[in-house]
Amino acid sequence: MENDDAQCKAGEGGRSFRLRSPSLNSVRLRRIFDIFDKNNDSVITVDELGQALALLGLQTDQAQLDSMVQSYVQPGNTGLSFDDFQALHRSLDDAFFGLADEAAEVDDKQEEYDLTEAFKVFDEDGDGYISAQELQVVLSKLGLQEGTELDRVEMMISSVDKNHDGLVDFLEFKDMMRSVIVPSS
Template sequence: MDKRSLARSKTSCSSSFRLRCPSLNALRLRRIFDLFDKNHDGAITVEEINQALQVLGLDADLSELESMVKAFLKPEKIGLEFDDFEALHRSLNDTFFGFQEESLAEEGGKESEKQDEADLMEAFKVFDENGDGFISARELQVVLGKLGLAEGREMDRVERMISSVDLNQDGRVDFFEFKDMMRSVVVKSC
């Protein structure tokens, strides 16, 4: 990645989806590690990371990915163990979000709130596959399935997930319900 691309990434990224509770962040990161570790051997190879990124619709240059991962591999290992993966995550977090947090602090809370709202809308659109302004149980099931989550195979669990945040009980989640749910997770104190 060249310096211009990195600068664009720094200014377009937001910290709004990083949980502010360290223990929840650790759980989330462990869940991601386990999802990437397809063969459950306790290590994530470059191939497993590449496959996971492709499932998420993110194309990575394999040589760049290899060089990035190699910097965090322990000697004699072919994959990242959890603590290596955590170090890689911290490094990426500092690279992509460190600048953003500083500039947002200088600009004040209103700009941060606008960015958070835009980020939430983008996340909502990922789930709202047909663009009708609602997340149905079927749409949620599709996204969970793409992420390789077991919940994506069980419609009754997906329907329970929907009903747990569906305030008006119409069987689907609108943007305001989605936003309330996400903000309750993001701002939850430890």
């Protein structure tokens, strides 16, 4: 990801990262919403959200997920509208990264653990590297168009592959994630 798109809020007491453009954040959040909305009915149900998280290898307690999501669903709706999804996103952003005016200090060990777990989602064979094929599998599981085109996946890999070995190692992954983590609204 390009550094032009991201800005580190270092020196402001926190380690959270924010993207510069609110409109870009909204576009990215909309794309995530559309990926999760498998039946294209403009509503994300608890089942659709649970399925998307499971495809990413993230186990969730269905009752807990249902409880969290239902508090954002508007009366009469069967799931989250895009506006509800944005509100849930803002709430999670505030809970994990502090309110915009109160930059929260992220514990280094927790951050390292979270990044390690995220890396494992992509490193399917556990060899310590993310190959284009592994990235393609994850993108395909998410139903992303990029997952069907190996040349586009290879371009994505090369954009963060600092040592030009055709693979993304954990340090390259951390650098990439730290440059684009958590869009704020």
